[in-house]
Amino acid sequence: MLSLLNKWYKARFSDPQxxxxxxxxxxLALILYFAGGLLAPLLVALVLAFLLEWPVAQMLRLGMNRSTAASLVLVLFVGLMLLIVLVLMPSIWRQGLALISDLPSMIDKGLITAQGYINQYPQFIAADQLDSMVNQLKKMLDTQHLLDFGKQLIGYSASLLVLMVYAILVPLLVFFFLKDKDSLIKGSKRFIPTNRDLARKVWYEMHQQIFNYIRGKIIEIVIIGVVSYLFFAIMDLRYAALLGVLTGLSVLIPYVGATLVTLPIALVAFFQWGISPEFGYLMLGYGIIQALDGNLLVPILFSDAVDLHPVFIIAAVLVFGGLWGVWGVFFAIPLASLVKAVINAWPQLPEEQSAQDQAQQQQSAEQQVSS
Incomplete structure (x- = not known):
């Protein structure tokens, strides 16, 4: 067994690259896993600088120096964020508090409706089963428990230290990353071994894919969130802003997010209209938005960025989301693409390369015959 492992190790890791x-x-994985919490402001600044490098590069092409371009881009970005926080967040916060306060009445209405269906169709569910589910639901959604949770959430979110760190330190770091990009990259190369050609090849392959993915994901969030909000507002659905934002953010989790956000939308619509034409129109329109997102918007935005099977995407979301939370979910597809790029760039054994060449030649011959 040891000799087999030794042979495999020598065959796969004989290349210094x-x-x-x-x-x-x-x-990098160890740093993110063990020090991700401590380095969170630095990591956030790196991600933002990576995204903002493109407009800085466009300004450099127009003849502007890097310091001026970095300052201008950062000011515009901070202004946009302030506009979102000051205009959008208060409305979402108020609707979230209203939804929490209305939950007991919604639950009562739902229980009355469920009791009516049980009386009509007693063969499907027994009354004692409904009572058991009601008791468990009341324990989970106890009003005092929700209020205590809300107070804790407010206490955590209002931490002055955290707000100061992210509001002051992150923009400052982004500015220095953008302004001193070349010198920082040159200095960091001292800590990387010199035989890094393979790593450089993987990075060049991933750089544009990661940028396209993140840019496309942000565009998708904005489009789906705005379109969903407008549709909910036209339908006069309660908590339209909150549900629109949740729908936009749901695209962060491929396949799973849309399923999760459908439940609160359906529940709010049901408690507002019951089983009615309005409820059917809302769910139909919401289904059309999701269908257009999956079949039109996603192929347009991610045609060059994502080439992964849905099974691998879901597995990546589960694995990286479990390791790094929200950031792991957001970067699950780029990380999965990185794994794929490493596997593709890994040095192959002569017999594997020969077999791959034969398979490619056979595939090309079959395509020529079929054409």
Whole structure:
């Protein structure tokens, strides 16, 4: 067994470039896993600087120096964020509090409706089963428990230290990352082994894909959130802003997010209109939005960024989301693409390369015959 493992290790890790790539990946993974919380402002600033590098580069092409371009882009970005926070967040916060306060009455209305269906169709569910579910639901959604949770949430979110760190330190870090990009990259190369050609190849392959994915995901969030809000507002659905934002954010979790956000939308619509034509129109329109997102918007935005099977995407969401929470979910697809790029760039054995070449030649011959 040991000799087999030793043979496999020598065959796969005989190339120094491959060893360097593995060391870089393991080092970054350990830093993120053990120090991700401490380095959160730095990581957030890195992500924002990566996204804002594109407009800075466009300004550099127009003849503007990097410091001026970085300052202008950062001011515009901070202004946009302030506009969103000051205009959008108060409305969402008020609707969230209203939804929490209305939950007891919604639950009572739902229980009355459920009791009516049980009386009509007693063969499907017994009354004692409904009572058991009601007792469990009341324990979970006890008003005092919800208020205590809300107070804790307010206390955490209003932490002055956290707000100061993210409001002051992150923009400052973004500015320095944008302004001193070249010198920072040059200085960081001292800590990376010199035989890093394979790692550089993987990075060049991933750089544009990651940028396209993040840019496309932000555009998708904005489009789906705005369209959903407008549709909910036209239908006069309660908590339209809150549900529109939730619908937009649901695209962060491929396949799973849309399923999760459908439940609160359906419940709010049911408690507002019951089983009525309005309820059917709302769910039909919401289904059309989701269908257009999956079949039109996603292929347009991510045609060059994502080439993964849905099984691997869901697995990546579960794995990286479990490791790094919200950030892991957001970057699940880029990380999965990184794993795929590493596998594709990994040095192959001669017999594997020969088999792959034969398979490609056979595939090309079959395509020529079929055409």
């Amino acid at each position: 491959a060893v360097t790539l593995v060391m870089i990946i393991i080092g």
